[in-house]
Amino acid sequence: MAGVKLNYKLADWMSHLPVSSVQTPLNLLAIPGSHNTFSYSISPSGDVGPDQPQWIQDLTRMFGTAGKDTLCRWALTQNLNVSQQLEQGIRYLDCRVCWFSKTQDFHFLHGLIGAKAATGLDEVSAFLVKHPKEVIILDFSHFYSMSNTDHVNLLTMLTDKFGSKMCPYIDMESVTLEMMWEHGLQVLIIYQNDIVKEHLTFWPRTTIRSPWANTSSIPDLMSFMDNQYKSGRTDNVFFGWQGVVTPGMATIVSNFGSSLKDTLAIKLAPFFVSWLKDKKTGCHGISICTMDFIEQANYVSTLIELNYNAC
Template sequence: MAGVTETKNDPKNVLYPGNPDWMKNLSESLHTTPLNELAIPGSHDSFTFFLDKTSDVGPDTSQAIRDLVKVFGGMAKDVIFKWSQTQSLSFADQLKAGIRYFDFRIASKPGSEDTYFIHCLYGSKVEASLQEINGYLEEHPKEVVILDFNHFYGMNESMHKQFMAVILETFGAKICPQKDIKTLTLDMLWQNKFQVVVIYQDDVVKDFDQFWPASCIQSQYANTTDPAKMVQFFEKTHSENRPANTFQSYQGILTPDATYIISRFSGSLKNDLVAKACPVFVQWLKKKKRGNNGINICTMDFIEKENFIFEVLGMNK
């Protein structure tokens, strides 16, 4: 695909920036295609390029991992970091590479009024990262992002509403309010200068028309460490008709539990599981097509691997 370059050392790892304006450059025939029928590359736990190893262990962490930290302290946090980091590229670099769907886990932090990303360890402050994404959209007015806030920790209704106010203030008129998803085409979005679809997976969303509820997306997730089982799961779910008014997300990831991590104390997610998941997931995608019952959103860990973005965007040719 035009604009994609590759590393000399590993032709399966796409360099960035590669696809900074791919929505703008889509063929005119796709401008009236609903977003849930386009092939859209996304990143899993999009924010984990930064996790603070000096922070407390997060509220999303299992008791077994917490017990490890009590015994081994900083050494255990190094292990947690290696099994929690799923991305190496910043938001700006992910956007330049072509990522348009972002997967967020959010938490309050004791002693702070700010909201943070969380994946076993605390990440960066969310507000600054949203501003970074907004800055990219300002420079690329025909690109559209889907922001999926799907896990929350330590947040009451008041905190949710305060955080939602931050989202509204950051993106303003770029936010596309709830609509019939079949009207959500690039032409419609461009005409209204909408660039952000915010999915907010908490009951408080019922009070805000600007945010889309959890029911608007189906996320297919195998919850296994076996790549063969991951593909079997995808084949089963792919053959089932999905509701016409939802996004569909395939998460090409393998997920360890505490026992798996403890048994591989010196390993890492990237070397032990991502190395197995990515090539299998991309090979599976190569046999599929986008469309009403086809591929829509695809997410992966370390999205620069295996020509992932190239393969997903190739479905839109």
């Protein structure tokens, strides 16, 4: 079925998968994700985030709005808001959160403080109500300026918002779309902090691996991806393929007036998507993928098609 054309809206792609995919463990499906999902909400008017080293915080304070404008251009990884991303077929959300003392609330962040976490999560919840057969993986991968009490409060917020729709931490082989539909489950939350050892509704950090190339070079990234694909992976975890390049200081300085999108992400997208086209799903294949600016190069539909090509 190579080259299958999707004849339905991407907002409902999971509900249209073939029976074989519906009965396959979720971690063995090809799942489109976005890198730094909520970064669309940052702006130069925001505060510098605690995820930044002290020297960047000092530098942006020194240069004021101009410094924060530069930081924003190189920290922004998504243009579409979370509702638009979900409507476009994204089902894995990369969540990076801090406790922000100025507002006394949880915020998403990347370089700069973004939207309140509750606001973004409410959009996710609203999407689930409209699309009862779609399943979303929320991966809380990074935390900043958070105490144990803050973690407990964030876990409580997540439980309050998603409640009975949350898939508990169980044997990976049992988690299929068929099983989740049968039990009215739509959300699987990975929470990468040891506090979840006491909260078994959440999935611990050991349930996902996401090797990071940490390079600004497209050829080096593609070589890294090739090596990962050839070496295979275990079938008892989620596996993240990070189709992202990371700007170093030299890249930013030599392209100072540009942005992550124009200098790197737009150039990478066709190479990453082309690389995906002949790959397979399954225990040694493609699983979760992430990319900057997910609307580029037919990324989402290319990835979804892999679930048909496996049949």
